[in-house]
Amino acid sequence: MSYPTRRFITEPERQMIFDRWFKGESQYSIARALGRGHTSIQGVLSRTGGIRPLPRKRSNRALSLAEREEISRGIVAGRSLRSIAADLGRAPSTVSRELQRNGGRRRYRANHADQAAWDRAHRPKICKLAQNPALARLVSQKIQLEWAPRQIAGWLKRMYADDENYQVSHETIYKTLFIQARGALKKELIQHLRKTRTMRRSRHHTQKTSDHGRITNAVSISERPAEVEDRAVPGHWEGDLLFGSNNSQIATLVERHTRYVIWSELRAKTPRRSSMH
Secondary structure, rough: OOOOOOOOOHHHHHHHHHHHHHHOOOOOHHHHHHHOHHHHHHHHHOOOOOOOOOOOOOOOOOOOOOHHHHHHHHHOOOHHHHHHHHHHHHHHHHHHHHHHHHHHHHHOOOOHHHHHHHHOOOOOOOHHHHHHHHHEEEHHHHHHHOHHHHHHHHHHHOOOOOOHHHOOOHHHHHHHHHHHHHHHHOOOHHHOOOOOOOOOOOOOHHHHHOOEEOOOOOOOOHHHOOHHHOOOOOEEEEEEEEEHHOOEEEEEEEEEEOEEEEEEEEOEEEEEEEEEE
């Protein structure tokens, strides 16, 4: 039995997802545009709480791919490490460490060494609240009292004016709540915020769109044929959904000519039992 090949989200697609998300598009709209499932888009956004990750970039002090290629050519030519370092304007110890990390003179390859350096450099900075548990407890207590992150940040700045270790921005508090991988504030604290969403939404996001909450390609009831309107021909059904107390729901179907009714009690949007009259 063959299974479909899994297609991973590419980096350009990831950037497009965040671009559309910040413009206020819904996850379903983004999924349709990319020809993806809604859960794929949700997975990308939820990992960072709807916040676009900062792009990675190399330090100016790190060796570039071009410099590594010069090192590789110098080794093939049998040159000394000091002469290679002098041409690059680097310390001999820098070239020496580069070779030691990547297999030595015989096994050194510029492309492999450059990729390995990029992978080793991927060490995310620990957020301030994770570094300071006492500060995290203070923030957590204030959130439980339903203080807004901006209020908490201002209070900390006044109370600990001389101690930056106990000061944190409201943006850091939001990010730590939305990005659970930071591991400093529990997700349950979100319910104490004034807006209890679990991901950051775009300021352009709105539900007041022409198609929000509407059936796709729906036909207005005013456009139904005359034979349906005057109940002259049997075979036309009209459906409705009734909501009652305690989340009770009943779906009804009425045959317009005979007034024959079929109803079904629903539980959690799933039919439980049906009855006819």
